[in-house]
Amino acid sequence: MRFRDAALAKRVAEKIRKAAPSKDIVKICHVCGTHEWTITHYGIRSLLPENVEVIAGPGCPVCIVPASEIDEAIELALNGATVTCFGDLLRVPGSRLSLLDARAEGADVRVVYSVADAVKMARREPEKRFVFFAVGFETTAPSTAVEILKVPPENMSFLISHRLIPPAMKALVEMEDLNLNGFIAPGHVSTIIGMKPYEVFPRDYGMPTIIAGFEPLDVLFAIYMIIKQLIKGKPQLENEYVRAVLPEGNVRAQKLMREAFKVENGRWRGLQTIPKSVLTLRDKYKKYDSRRKYDLQVECSVDVPPGCRCHLVIVGKIKPTECPLFMKACTPRRPIGPCMVSMEGTCRIWAGTIRP
Template sequence: MSEDLPKILKYYRNPTLAKSITEKINELARKIEENIAIMHVCGSHEWTITHYGIRALLPENVQVRAGPGCPVCITPAKDIDDAVKLALDGVVVMTYGDMSRSKGTKMSLQDAKALGADVRIIYGVQDAVQMARKEPNKEFVFFAVGMDTTAPATAYEILSNVPPNLSFLVSYRYTPSIQGSVMESNVLGIDAFISAGHSATITGMKPYYEYFLRTKKPVVFSGFEPLDILLSVYMLLRQIYENKPKLENEYTRAVTWEGNVKAQTAMEKVFDLEDGYVRGVAVFPKAGFRLKEEFKHVDTRERYGLKKGISTEDEYVTGARCGEVVMGLIDPPECPLYMKVCKPEDPKGAPMVSQEGTCWIWAHHKITNLVPKCKR
């Protein structure tokens, strides 16, 4: 498979094919005439769209907005504050590199590390388990952030009896519920959706069906190469033009209707879904993961008496419009802090921290102008 990768990538980045699909997109858009707003909910999609200049290829009446698909961007400040407090109290806190740089209401885990806290950057939950086993006399916490793509690995480890000195500060979010809530919203004016291929590889297409039935908004599950995105836009426009909305799968090489049933089973054994807060935005129904009662012995909140809730202090510095960026209501340059006091090397808001954050992606590509808006 690795030997075939250059050939595969060359195909999915073929400029001749891209031109052909773009022509078909423009042809359909002329027939539709009205403005069409499409939202994706994945930071990797935003990277591809921005890096390859896909927005510049689309007709004026078709707009693609970035939605709430960056895990670091939507992790609540309260959860970061809890992780920071534990670290400053002497607990070893482990998390991913970009998550360590995201600030809560006062500081980040990286700031806590600079003050002497034992904060460790890891690549996965397996690293956390190994570290805890090697140092049984220390208390370890894995700050478990991300979406349904990373939750199964944590579930597997918990089911395998993790060491007693390790607990989990769970802050996972469930993508189908988040996208479903956005689909049902009448505020954002979104006509169609590009669903996250990574997430759907785990969840499958099935969980989105109930939201589709209620909204009848076109949905395409997409891969991450330029041709994937262009094909997905074309498929959505075709649905709109033919007035035949449906759940459609462009990413057939990875996504199925049922998804990864083994991964889902592991998650269902370990987690329950509850209402989950998306930072700077709102509480989304059934969008958060919670450890089941039988696993409360590895629940960090139970072990250290941490209360759940939303931050009562300001989540971002004055003037920041991070929540609006996360929900696709504005483009990064519309935030007064963008590339002035908030930059990748010194991020003030979460969307500027992670490589999946819209602000970070736009800043990396030195975009300071606004994308023409066809519909707000």
């Protein structure tokens, strides 16, 4: 199948219009930056009936890192550690500075393309203290786990900021003012975790949940499948992305994550504390844990800069255009909030197609 076939997309959109309830609002939430890019770039919202709304949830891994954890990385960098991270993290604001600001002040902050690159640097420069700032959802956590289990050099540690998507979805469902009717589950995350973690949503919350790929037709099919379930009154979990997602997921990657990490309660920018949603290193690997190794203590932090509404954009309560700073004080060249920094941030995606 050609998943960008415009004629087929129009036919599916017509099926959505015919199947959708005529009056009731249908609010569907996705939790993936790539889904938001597809929806925005291909104008999928313009194909839907006015009462069918697709909102973006916390699907940007960089955007939901709380300022306190950015502050930890900056503290390490300003105190002599070499902090390595992915490029998206450089400009994400902490309470006072970003890692890019810290680098401008003389800190050794380096962009890497993989955690393996950071480990190689540490081996090449044994006289320096290296830290890898490990950010991401279930998609990237196995790569971090692999390097920890392979026994990195003594001068290497990890500032773990990995988070889990299903607990965040549960937090969204339980927000009374969101009034969600269905979920589009993220394809990349699902290749790792499979289908089982999503079973709770149709079973306990009556929430149709569709695992979807990233092409325009993937998203349209997912919306149509959700609406059909709502009309029938039979919510269930379905896998639209069968070409990539196995029911059991990637069992080997799951095993690596269980070996290296334990699951704890933790804060998300925009969502505060979510039970059982963050990964931390198991005690047997504590010597590689930057927080324990350097006794990091960030006393207070500021997640949301004055005037910024990223915390509301992250959970889909407002659109980027409803933030007073969007494309005025806050632009891709001069981002104020994290949603405008990352290529997966909702504001950054909208900025590519919407002008003030």
